[in-house]
Amino acid sequence: MVVDDEELVRSGISAILDTAPDLTVMAACRGAEAVRTARVVRPDVVMLDVRTAEVDGLTVLRQLRSLPTPPHVAMLTALDTDVYLGEALGMGAAGFLLKDTSPRDLISAVRAVGTGSGCLSPPVVRRLSHRVPVAIGAGSRLAALSEREREVLALLADGLSNTEIGSHLYVSVTTVKDHVSSILSKLGVGNRVQAAVLAARNGFMATQPPSL
Numbered sequence: 001m002v003v004d005d006e007e008l009v010r011s012g013i014s015a016i017l018d019t020a021p022d023l024t025v026m027a028a029c030r031g032a033e034a035v036r037t038a039r040v041v042r043p044d045v046v047m048l049d050v051r052t053a054e055v056d057g058l059t060v061l062r063q064l065r066s067l068p069t070p071p072h073v074a075m076l077t078a079l080d081t082d083v084y085l086g087e088a089l090g091m092g093a094a095g096f097l098l099k100d101t102s103p104r105d106l107i108s109a110v111r112a113v114g115t116g117s118g119c120l121s122p123p124v125v126r127r128l129s130h131r132v133p134v135a136i137g138a139g140s141r142l143a144a145l146s147e148r149e150r151e152v153l154a155l156l157a158d159g160l161s162n163t164e165i166g167s168h169l170y171v172s173v174t175t176v177k178d179h180v181s182s183i184l185s186k187l188g189v190g191n192r193v194q195a196a197v198l199a200a201r202n203g204f205m206a207t208q209p210p211s212l
Contacts, residue, residue: 001043002028003060004076005052009099013047013076016103023110031055035063043071045113047097050077050084058087065092072113077124085124089193095119096193112161118192120159125200142202144186152179156192157199 002017002025004010010028017023026041031052038046046064050057057075064073074095075088085096095118097109109119145153148169155165162176169176180192189195 001026001034001038001041001046001071003031003034003046003052004028004049005030005054006049009049013106016106017110019103020107020110023107031057031060034060035067038064038067038071042069045110046071046073047076047110048073050075050088058084058091061088061091061093072116072118074109074113074119085127089197092191093193094191096124097121098124108161108164112163115162117162119161120157120193120196122157122159125157125159125196141187142199145183149179149183149186152176153183153195153199156180156183157196 002010002013004013014025014028017025026043027037029037031049032054034046034048034052034055048057048060048064052060061073061075064070070092072094073092074097075085075093076097076099077085078099088096094113094116095109097106097119098121101109101121112119142150142153151169152165155168160168162173162180166173166176180195183195184190184192187195187198189198
């Protein structure tokens with residue numbers, strides 16, 4: 001389900017996603033209609049604009065995540081709205097995508113969110129790393145990761161899905177999931193988005209030299 005107050009944006013994103021044979025856009029609506037529509041169509045994934053007019057995006061996110069069968073929600077954002085992203089992270093957002101994401105990456109992101117992998121736009125992760133508080137001692141927990149777990153974390157923080165990480169490291173998706181689960185446990189975070197933010201906060205991304 002695509003949620004954005006601008007009809008042109010809704011129709012554009014829907015048209016892109018409908019080109020993928022394994023994806024179906026169940027509905028496209030404004031923020032004020034999101035919860036009611038989600039109750040009817042029960043989407044697996046919601047692409048939600050962080051800024052909606054009548055009801056703000058954070059309120060919509062909270063309401064969607066409170067549904068009996070909550071969908072995975074990825075936030076659509078522009079870099080000038082990053083003031084809202086820390087709150088969205090705490091409310092259980094499954095990912096963050098810039099509105100200028102390429103069609104190919106948008107489709108890949110929806111697939112990743114649908115499998116529970118989440119989606120991350122590296123520029124947004126870096127902005128989040130400066131806004132989201134990190135628990136005392138969290139950085140030192142990176143030292144507890146194995147060498148392979150550090151590799152997985154760096155790729156995760158750079159926005160790769162489990163499938164992409166597996167292809168990069170020549171391991172199965174199941175193995176990647178096991179590594180991600182171990183990483184979350186060792187870092188004491190609730191999801192891969194928080195792990196990515198912690199990694200970026202410590203200069204630990206695939207596009208940057210790891211630093212411990």
